[in-house]
Amino acid sequence: MTSDGYDPLDLSATRSAHRTSMGASDACVEAALVDGLTDAQRAAVLHFEGPALVLAGPGSGKTRVITQRIAHLVSQGVKPSQILALTFTNKAAGEMRNRVERLLPRGLAGGLIVSTFHSYCASVLRRHGASVGLQAGFSIYDSDDQKTALKAAIEAAGLTTSNWTPASVLAAISEIKNRLLTPEEYALEASDFWSRSIAKAYARYQDTLHRSNACDFDDLLMKTASLLRNDASVRALLQQRARFILLDEYQDTNHAQFVIAATLASEHRNLFVVGDPDQSIYGWRGADITNILEFEQHFAGAVVLPLGENFRSTAAIVRAADGLIVHNKKRPHKDLHTALEEGERVRVLRCQDEHDEADQVAAFFEERLRAGVPYRSMAVLYRMNALSRVLEDSLRRKMIPSIVVRGTAFYDRKEIKDAIAYFRLLSNPRDEVSLRRIVNVPTRGIGPTTVRKVEGYAAGSGYALFDAFAMAPGAGIVKGKIGESVVAFIELLRSFQRGMDARLPGDLADFVGEVLKQTKLDEFVGRGGVEEAERVANLDELVSAAREFQFIDDPDITHPTLRTAVCAWLESVALIADADAFDPDRGSVTLMTLHAAKGLEFDSVAVVGLEHGLLPHSRSMESDDALEEERRLLFVGMTRAQRALMISSAVSRQVRGVRQATIESPFLREIPSNATTVADRTPSVDRIVYDEPEAFCDLDPAELFPVGCSVKHPIFGVGKVEFLARGFGGTRARIAFRGVGIKTVIVEHARLSRVQ
DNA sequence: TAATGTGCGCTTTTT
DNA sequence: GCGCACATTA
Numbered sequence: 001m002t003s004d005g006y007d008p009l010d011l012s013a014t015r016s017a018h019r020t021s022m023g024a025s026d027a028c029v030e031a032a033l034v035d036g037l038t039d040a041q042r043a044a045v046l047h048f049e050g051p052a053l054v055l056a057g058p059g060s061g062k063t064r065v066i067t068q069r070i071a072h073l074v075s076q077g078v079k080p081s082q083i084l085a086l087t088f089t090n091k092a093a094g095e096m097r098n099r100v101e102r103l104l105p106r107g108l109a110g111g112l113i114v115s116t117f118h119s120y121c122a123s124v125l126r127r128h129g130a131s132v133g134l135q136a137g138f139s140i141y142d143s144d145d146q147k148t149a150l151k152a153a154i155e156a157a158g159l160t161t162s163n164w165t166p167a168s169v170l171a172a173i174s175e176i177k178n179r180l181l182t183p184e185e186y187a188l189e190a191s192d193f194w195s196r197s198i199a200k201a202y203a204r205y206q207d208t209l210h211r212s213n214a215c216d217f218d219d220l221l222m223k224t225a226s227l228l229r230n231d232a233s234v235r236a237l238l239q240q241r242a243r244f245i246l247l248d249e250y251q252d253t254n255h256a257q258f259v260i261a262a263t264l265a266s267e268h269r270n271l272f273v274v275g276d277p278d279q280s281i282y283g284w285r286g287a288d289i290t291n292i293l294e295f296e297q298h299f300a301g302a303v304v305l306p307l308g309e310n311f312r313s314t315a316a317i318v319r320a321a322d323g324l325i326v327h328n329k330k331r332p333h334k335d336l337h338t339a340l341e342e343g344e345r346v347r348v349l350r351c352q353d354e355h356d357e358a359d360q361v362a363a364f365f366e367e368r369l370r371a372g373v374p375y376r377s378m379a380v381l382y383r384m385n386a387l388s389r390v391l392e393d394s395l396r397r398k399m400i401p402s403i404v405v406r407g408t409a410f411y412d413r414k415e416i417k418d419a420i421a422y423f424r425l426l427s428n429p430r431d432e433v434s435l436r437r438i439v440n441v442p443t444r445g446i447g448p449t450t451v452r453k454v455e456g457y458a459a460g461s462g463y464a465l466f467d468a469f470a471m472a473p474g475a476g477i478v479k480g481k482i483g484e485s486v487v488a489f490i491e492l493l494r495s496f497q498r499g500m501d502a503r504l505p506g507d508l509a510d511f512v513g514e515v516l517k518q519t520k521l522d523e524f525v526g527r528g529g530v531e532e533a534e535r536v537a538n539l540d541e542l543v544s545a546a547r548e549f550q551f552i553d554d555p556d557i558t559h560p561t562l563r564t565a566v567c568a569w570l571e572s573v574a575l576i577a578d579a580d581a582f583d584p585d586r587g588s589v590t591l592m593t594l595h596a597a598k599g600l601e602f603d604s605v606a607v608v609g610l611e612h613g614l615l616p617h618s619r620s621m622e623s624d625d626a627l628e629e630e631r632r633l634l635f636v637g638m639t640r641a642q643r644a645l646m647i648s649s650a651v652s653r654q655v656r657g658v659r660q661a662t663i664e665s666p667f668l669r670e671i672p673s674n675a676t677t678v679a680d681r682t683p684s685v686d687r688i689v690y691d692e693p694e695a696f697c698d699l700d701p702a703e704l705f706p707v708g709c710s711v712k713h714p715i716f717g718v719g720k721v722e723f724l725a726r727g728f729g730g731t732r733a734r735i736a737f738r739g740v741g742i743k744t745v746i747v748e749h750a751r752l753s754r755v756q
Numbered sequence: 757t758a759a760t761g762t763g764c765g766c767t768t769t770t771t
Numbered sequence: 772g773c774g775c776a777c778a779t780t781a
Contacts, residue, residue: 088771089771116771117771118771119771142771143770165766217770217771218771220771221771281769282769282770282771284768284769284770285769285770285771383768383769384767384768384769385768385769386767386768386772408770440757443757443758443759445757445758446757447757447758448757449757450757482757574771575771576771577770577771578769578770578771579770593768593769593770594769595768595769595770596769596770614768617768617769618767618768619767619768619769620768620769629769633769654772655767655772656766656767656772656773657772657773658772
C-alpha cells in the first residue's frame with residue numbers, strides 16, 4: 001500500500017502501468033501489466049498455477065505484484081469470483097481492490113473477494129456458522145467484552161481469580177485457540193495447576209460465548225477452520241470459490257490462518273503468498289514465522305520468488321536498516337539493496353527529554369517542508385500510543401497539522417461502546433455482555449441486585465438472560481417500580497426489533513439516531529459540563545458514521561432489511577483496525593505506532609523513543625525471539641522512509657507520571673556509522689554517564705549484579721543487592737547500603753561495581 | 757439504588 | 772497518570 005501519490009524521485013518505473021490499460025483489449029492489458037516490471041516482479045506477476053512464495057523485502061513492490069497478478073489472472077480468463085485475496089487491514093484490502101479495479105476494464109472485477117482474514121471468516125460464519133454453533137446475528141467481542149465475559153464465566157463457575165489477571169488468562173486462551181484446541185482437547189494435555197485452571201476458565205468462557213451467540217477474534221479463525229474441517233459441503237463450496245488464493249503479509253499469519261489457507265488451497269493448490277520474514281512483528285499475537293520459513297516444506301513444488309530490490313528508500317537508509325537487521329540471528333540470509341542515490345544520512349538524535357525530542361521532530365518536518373515535501377508525506381512512529389500526546393502538542397504549537405492514526409480510538413469511548421451495545425443486543429438478544437452493559441444505562445433502577453436475581457431465575461429456568469428479564473415481572477421475580485422499569489425496558493427493545501425487521505437498509509443512520517434518542521442515552525451522557533457535551537457530539541458522530549457506512553447488497557440475501565444492515569455495520573465496526581484510520585489526503589503529518597505503519601511509506605519519517613525499555617520494550621527483553629521481533633519492528637519503521645529518516649531518543653522521559661532517566665536503545669549501536677550523522681543535544685555531564693557503560697549494555701544486569709551480591713556505588717558506598725526488577729529505562733536494583741540505608745538505583749546508570 | 761469519593765495497581769504492540 | 776474496584780452517603 002502506498003501512502004500517497006507524492007513521488008519526487010519517481011522511484012518506480014512501473015507506477016504508470018495501469019494508466020494504459022483502461023478499456024484496452026485483453027492482449028493490451030496483458031502487455032501493459034508486465035510493462036516496466038523488473039524480471040523478478042514479472043516472474044511473480046506471471047506466475048499462474050501451483051504454490052508460490054514471494055519473498056518481498058521492504059519497498060520491493062509487493063502490492064503492485066499482487067494487484068497486477070490478480071489482473072493478469074483475470075486477463076487469462078480466470079473468473080474474478082474464483083479469486084480470493086486476503087490482507088491484514090481493511091485499508092490494505094480497500095486499496096488493493098481499488099488498484100485492481102483500475103487495472104481492469106470497467107466492471108470486470110465483479111465477484112472478486114479482497115478482504116481481511118477476519119472479515120472473510122466473519123462472512124463465512126454469517127452464512128454457514130450454524131454447524132459450529134453460531135446464529136446469523138452473532139456478536140463479535142473485542143478485548144473489553146472478552147474481559148467481561150471471562151469475569152462472568154469465572155464468577156459463575158466459582159473459580160478463584162486471585163493470582164491471575166483476566167488479561168493473562170485471555171492471552172493463554174488466545175494461544176490455545178490459535179492452536180485450534182477445543183476446551184476438551186486442551187484439558188487432556190493440561191497437567192500442571194496453572195494449565196488446569198486455564199482449561200477450566202477456557203471451558204466456562206466458551207460456554208458464556210456460546211450462550212451469548214458470540215465469538216471473539218480468535219473464534220472467527222478457529223470456528224472457520226473447524227467448519228472447513230467438519231463440513232464437507234461448505235468446504236467444497238469455499239474451495240471452489242478459492243481457485244486462486246493470494247495472501248499478503250504471510251509472515252504475520254498464525255497457525256489457524258495457515259490451516260484455513262491450506263485447506264482452502266488443497267483443492268486447486270494455487271496458493272500465492274507474499275511476505276518478508278524481516279517484517280514479522282505480530283509474534284505476540286500468535287503469528288508463526290515458521291509459516292513463511294517453511295513454506296516450501298508445507299507445499300511441495302512451491303516456487304520461491306525473491307524480490308530483493310528496494311525501490312523506495314535511498315541508499316543510506318537501506319544501508320542503515322540492513323545493518324540493523326543483520327543482527328537478527330534467526331533469519332535466512334537476504335540481500336537488501338537499492339539502485340537509488342545515496343541520499344542524506346540517517347539523523348540520529350539524542351535529546352534532553354520527550355519535549356525536546358518532539359521539538360526536534362517538528363524542526364525536522366519544518367525543514368522538510370522547506371525542501372518541498374508536503375506534510376502528508378511525513379510521519380512520526382513510536383512504540384506505544386502513550387507517546388503520541390507530547391508529539392501532538394509540540395506539532396500543534398508549531399502550527400504543523402497532524403493526525404494520530406488510531407482507528408479504534410473512537411469506538412473505545414465509553415458512550416460509544418454503550419451505544420454499540422444497544423445495537424448488538426438488538427441484532428443478537430442472546431448477547432449477555434451487551435445486555436449487562438446497558439441494562440442500567442441510562443440508569444433505570446435495574447441495579448446489580450436485580451440483575452443477580454434475574455440471573456438466578458435464568459439459571460434455574462433455563463431461559464436466556466434476555467428472556468428471563470422479559471418473564472421476570474410476570475413470574476413475580478421483580479416487583480413494583482423495578483418491575484415496571486423492566487417491562488418498559490423490554491418493550492422498548494422489542495419495538496426497536498420490530499422496526500429492524502420492517503424497515504429497509506437505507507434507514508440505518510436514522511434508526512441509529514432514533515435509538516439514541518428514545519433510549520435517552522444522549523440525554524444521559526449529556527448532563528453536565530464541557531466533557532459531557534463532547535460525549536453527545538461523539539454520539540452524533542456515531543450517527544454520521546452510520547450514514548457513511550456503505551451497505552453492500554449481498555446477492556445471497558434476497559430481501560435485505562434494516563436488520564441486515566445493522567448487522568453488517570456492527571461487523572465492520574468490530575473488525576476495524578487502527579491502521580484503517582490512516583488517510584494521506586488530509587494534508588497532515590501522520591502519527592502512529594510502528595505496528596500500524598507496516599505497509600506504508602513516507603518521504604520523511606521520524607522514529608522516536610529509541611530507548612532501552614521502550615524500543616526494545618521492557619516486556620520483550622526476556623527472550624531472544626521477542627528481542628529480535630523488536631529489532632524487526634525498528635526495521636519496519638526505518639524502511640518506511642523514502643528520503644529522510646530521523647531516529648531519536650531522550651535522556652529523560654516521563655512515563656505514566658514519573659520522570660525517569662533512560663539509556664539508549666542497544667539497536668542504535670547496531671546501525672552502521674557510515675549511514676548516520678549523530679547529534680547529541682544533552683549536556684556533557686550526562687554524556688559521560690551514558691557513553692561510558694556501553695560495554696555492559698549488552699550484558700544482563702541481573703547476571704552482573706545478582707541478588708545477594710555486594711556492590712560498590714560511587715556515592716553510597718558498599719551495599720548488598722536485595723531486589724532486581726526490569727522496567728522502563730533499565731533495571732532497577734534495591735540495594736541496602738552500609739550506613740546509608742536502602743536505595744533504589746538504575747543499574748545501567750549507577751556505575752556500580754562488584755566487590756567481594 | 758445512585759452518585760460521589762478514595763485508594764490501589766498496573767503499565768505494548770492489535771485483528 | 773489513569774481506570775477500576777470498592778466504600779460511603781443521600
